[in-house]
Amino acid sequence: MTKLFSYSFSLTPPMPPAPTEQLHEYSYSEFLIGLPAHWKQIPSVMENTITFQSDTHGAAIIISADFYAIPEEKAQAVAERCLSSRVEALEQATPGHVAVLRRTIKPHSGGIGLELALVAETPEQVHVYLGHVTPRKILNFALVGRPDKQAAAELFDKTITNYRPKFP
Secondary structure: OOOOOOOOOOOOOOOOOOOOOOEEEEEOOOEEEEEEOOEEEEOOOOOOEEEEEEOOOOEEEEEEEEEOOOOHHHHHHHHHHHHHHHHHHHHHHOOOOOEEEEEEEEEOOOOOOEEEEEEEEOOOOEEEEEEEEOOOEEEEEEEEEOOOHHHHHHHHHHHHOOEEEOOO
C-alpha cells in the first residue's frame, strides 16, 4: 500500500499568547498615542506640548507641534536646524558629555515632508527623537530615559508602535 499523506502533530499544547498590556488612548488634533496606565500625563508649561512620565521605566515622552508654513525648498534646512538645536540644548546641559549615536533626515515614507531621527546619550540619560517636517508643521516625539541604550531602544520601539502622527 502506498502512503499518500503524512501527518504529524504535537501532543504538547501551544503556549498561550502573552497577555497584552491594556493601553489608554490619547487623541489630539496632531497625533494619537496609546500608552499603558503607568504612563501619566503631566502638566507642561510649554505651548502645544504634551508630556507623559513613567516611574516604571524612569522615562518621559514629550510630544510637541510647532506650526509654520514651510516651503518644500526650505524643509531640509529646517530639519537640519531642528536636529542641531536639540544637540546644542543637550551640550548646554552637559557640556562635553553628549554622544550623538544617530542622526538622520530622510523623506517620509508616506511622501509628506521629511522624517528626522536623533539618538544621543549623556551620562545621565538617553534621548531618542523622531520628528516630522511637513508643509504646515514640525511634529516632535522625544523619549528621555535612563542611561541604558538597549533599554531606551526597546522602550522606544514599544511606544512608537502606538504613536500615530496626523498628516499633513
